[in-house]
Amino acid sequence: MARAAVQRRLTWRSATVLDNRAETPRVHRLVLDVPDWPGHLPGQHVVVRLTAEDGYVAQRSYSLASPPEVPELHLTVERLDGGEVSPYLTEEVRRDDILELRGPIGGYFVWSAAADRADGEHGRRPVQLVAGGSGVAPFLAMVDHHRRQDSSTPLRLLYSTRTQADVLGRDVIGGTTTVTLTREVPADWRGETGRVDADMLARCTFPVADRPRIFVCGSTPFVESVAATLIDLGHDPSWIRLERYGNSGEAS
Amino acid sequence: MGVLSRGFRRGRRDRSDGRLPPGQYDVGDDFPVLSAGPTPHTPLSRWDLSIDDETGRRVRWTWEEFRALPREPITVDLHCVTTWSKFDTRWEGVAIDTLLQDVETDTGFVLARCDGGYTTNVPLEDLIDGRAWVVDTYAGEPLAPEHGGPARLLVPHLYLWKSAKWLRGLTLLDHDEPGFWETFGYHNYGDPWREQRYSGD
Amino acid sequence: MTDTDNRRDLVAARRLDGNAAAGPLADLFAVDLTEARSHCASCGTTAMLGAHHLYADSPALVLRCPSCTEVVLRFAAQEGRLLLDLRGSQLLVVPVPNGEDGPA
Numbered sequence: 312m313a314r315a316a317v318q319r320r321l322t323w324r325s326a327t328v329l330d331n332r333a334e335t336p337r338v339h340r341l342v343l344d345v346p347d348w349p350g351h352l353p354g355q356h357v358v359v360r361l362t363a364e365d366g367y368v369a370q371r372s373y374s375l376a377s378p379p380e381v382p383e384l385h386l387t388v389e390r391l392d393g394g395e396v397s398p399y400l401t402e403e404v405r406r407d408d409i410l411e412l413r414g415p416i417g418g419y420f421v422w423s424a425a426a427d428r429a430d431g432e433h434g435r436r437p438v439q440l441v442a443g444g445s446g447v448a449p450f451l452a453m454v455d456h457h458r459r460q461d462s463s464t465p466l467r468l469l470y471s472t473r474t475q476a477d478v479l480g481r482d483v484i485g486g487t488t489t490v491t492l493t494r495e496v497p498a499d500w501r502g503e504t505g506r507v508d509a510d511m512l513a514r515c516t517f518p519v520a521d522r523p524r525i526f527v528c529g530s531t532p533f534v535e536s537v538a539a540t541l542i543d544l545g546h547d548p549s550w551i552r553l554e555r556y557g558n559s560g561e562a563s
Numbered sequence: 564m565g566v567l568s569r570g571f572r573r574g575r576r577d578r579s580d581g582r583l584p585p586g587q588y589d590v591g592d593d594f595p596v597l598s599a600g601p602t603p604h605t606p607l608s609r610w611d612l613s614i615d616d617e618t619g620r621r622v623r624w625t626w627e628e629f630r631a632l633p634r635e636p637i638t639v640d641l642h643c644v645t646t647w648s649k650f651d652t653r654w655e656g657v658a659i660d661t662l663l664q665d666v667e668t669d670t671g672f673v674l675a676r677c678d679g680g681y682t683t684n685v686p687l688e689d690l691i692d693g694r695a696w697v698v699d700t701y702a703g704e705p706l707a708p709e710h711g712g713p714a715r716l717l718v719p720h721l722y723l724w725k726s727a728k729w730l731r732g733l734t735l736l737d738h739d740e741p742g743f744w745e746t747f748g749y750h751n752y753g754d755p756w757r758e759q760r761y762s763g764d
Numbered sequence: 765m766t767d768t769d770n771r772r773d774l775v776a777a778r779r780l781d782g783n784a785a786a787g788p789l790a791d792l793f794a795v796d797l798t799e800a801r802s803h804c805a806s807c808g809t810t811a812m813l814g815a816h817h818l819y820a821d822s823p824a825l826v827l828r829c830p831s832c833t834e835v836v837l838r839f840a841a842q843e844g845r846l847l848l849d850l851r852g853s854q855l856l857v858v859p860v861p862n863g864e865d866g867p868a
Contacts, residue, residue: 323565325566356787360565362566362571363568363571364572367573368565370787395573399568399570409566409568416787417814418798418814419782419799419812419813419815420781420783420814531776531778552814552815553815554781555784598819599819599822600826600828600835601779602776644823645823680834724822744823744824747838747840747847748840748842760842
C-alpha cells in the first residue's frame with residue numbers, strides 16, 4: 312500500500328520515446344511511454360537521468376506538461392545554448408530511444424480537481440497561474456486536467472512569453488489564458504504586451520478579494536518579481552506557491 | 564550503472580598539458596557562480612578585515628587601510644570540487660604574509676570567517692610563504708559580489724571552497740576547527756592533486 | 765565598491781525552491797518532504813520545505829529558512845554515501861499518505 316506507492320516513486324524507470332518534435336523555435340516536446348506509470352498530479356515533475364558510455368551521468372528535472380488523463384508523459388525541453396543536456400534531448404533523442412526517469416516528484420506545487428472537490432474549506436477558491444516562458448509546463452498539465460475533469464474551480468493562466476511563435480501548448484491553453492508578449496508583437500495582436508507588472512496583474516488575474524490560490528513558475532528573476540508584486544497588491548503570501556527554474560540564461 | 568543513453572556524451576573539455584588535476588575539466592571562459600547562500604552586501608564603509616591571534620589580540624584594517632597595503636598581481640589556476648577548473652585567472656590582492664607581518668603566533672591552524680556565516684579551515688603553513696592572498700580585484704575589475712567581493716581569500720593550491728568568499732577575518736587557533744563544508748563530509752584539507760574531495764578520500 | 769544595484773545578482777538568480785530538492789531527497793526519504801513543515805532552529809519560523817530557499821549549485825543542496833535565511837538542511841550525494849545535516853531544523857512534521865494506491 313503506502314510502501315508500494317513509495318517503491319514506485321523511487322524506482323528508475325525506462326521511458327520509450329514516442330515522439331520528439333519542435334513545438335516552438337526553442338522548445339521541443341518529448342512524448343514518452345512509461346509502462347505501469349502510477350499516475351501523477353498536475354504540477355509534479357520527473358527527473359531524467361542520462362548515462363554516457365564512459366559512465367558519466369547527468370540528471371535534470373522536468374515538469375510533466377501532460378495531465379494524468381493522458382497515458383503518455385509529455386515533457387517540454389528548452390534548448391539552452393552551451394547546455395549539456397538540453398541540446399541532447401532536443402536535437403539528438405529520437406523515437407524508440409530509451410530515457411531513464413524517476414517520479415512523479417513533488418507535492419508542494421500541485422493542483423488537482425479531485426483535491427478541490429474533497430476540500431470543503433479552500434476547494435472553491437479560484438486558482439491563478441502565472442507563467443514565464445518555459446515555466447508554463449506544469450500549468451499546461453493543470454489547465455488540460457481542469458478541462459478534462461470539467462472542474463468547477465475558477466482557473467486562469469497569465470502567460471508571459473517572448474513572441475507569438477514561442478507560445479507553448481496552444482491546443483490546451485484555451486479561453487482562460489491571457490498571453491502577454493514581451494519581445495515581438497505581430498500587427499494583428501489583440502492580447503497583452505509587455506512584462507507582467509502590477510498593472511497587468513491587477514487587470515488580468517483574480518483580485519485579492521477573491522482570495523485566489525496562486526502558482527508562479529518560470530525563471531528565478533521572473534518568479535521573484537511576480538511574487539513580490541503580488542504581495543504588494545495585497546495577496547496573502549501563504550497562498551502563493553513558487554517554482555523557480557533557476558537563472559534563465561544558465562546552460563543546462 | 565544506469566541505462567546507457569544512446570549518443571549522450573559529457574560536454575566537458577580535457578587538457579593535455581598536465582595542468583588538469585584528476586577528475587576535473589576545463590571550464591574555459593565561463594566562471595561558474597556557486598553559492599550555499601544569499602550574496603552578502605556589506606557596504607565598504609562598514610567593511611573591515613581582521614586577524615585574531617590565539618590570545619584574542621586583533622589586527623584590523625578598514626577598506627581604505629586594506630587598499631593601501633602592498634599588493635601584487637596573481638595569475639593562478641582554480642580547481643572547484645564540483646569538477647570544473649579555470650586556468651590563468653588574474654587577480655590582485657594582498658599576500659597573507661603581508662597581513663601577518665605584525666602578528667606573532669605559535670599556532671598552526673586558521674579559520675576563515677565570512678559575511679553570511681561561511682567558514683573554512685586551512686593550516687597556517689598553507690597560507691604563508693606566498694601560497695595565499697586576500698584579493699579584491701579579478702580580471703582587472705573590482706571583485707563582483709557573486710564571486711566574493713569586496714574581498715575573498717585565495718588559496719589556489721587547494722580546492723576552491725577553501726578560497727572563502729566575502730572574507731571578513733582569519734582566526735588563528737591552537738586546534739583545527741572544521742568549517743562549513745568540512746563539517747559536512749568534505750575533505751578537511753582538500754588537495755586537488757590527490758583528489759581529496761570528501762572526508763575519507 | 766561594485767555597483768550592486770545595476771548588476772543582476774547571479775546568486776539570487778540561481779536560487780531555487782525547496783520543491784526542486786524533492787528528487788535528490790527521494791534517494792534517502794521514503795516520503796515526499798516538500799510538504800513537510802520544518803520549525804527553524806534559528807528563528808522558530810515554521811514553513812513547508814517546498815517554500816524554503818534552495819541553493820543547489822554548491823557541493824551539496826543547502827535549504828535555508830525563507831524567513832531568516834539560516835541553514836535548515838544540508839544534503840549531499842557522494843560516491844557510495846548520502847549525507848544529511850538537519851541541525852537547522854528543530855522539528856520536521858511530515859504528512860504521509862494513508863496508504864491508498866495512486867499518485868503520491
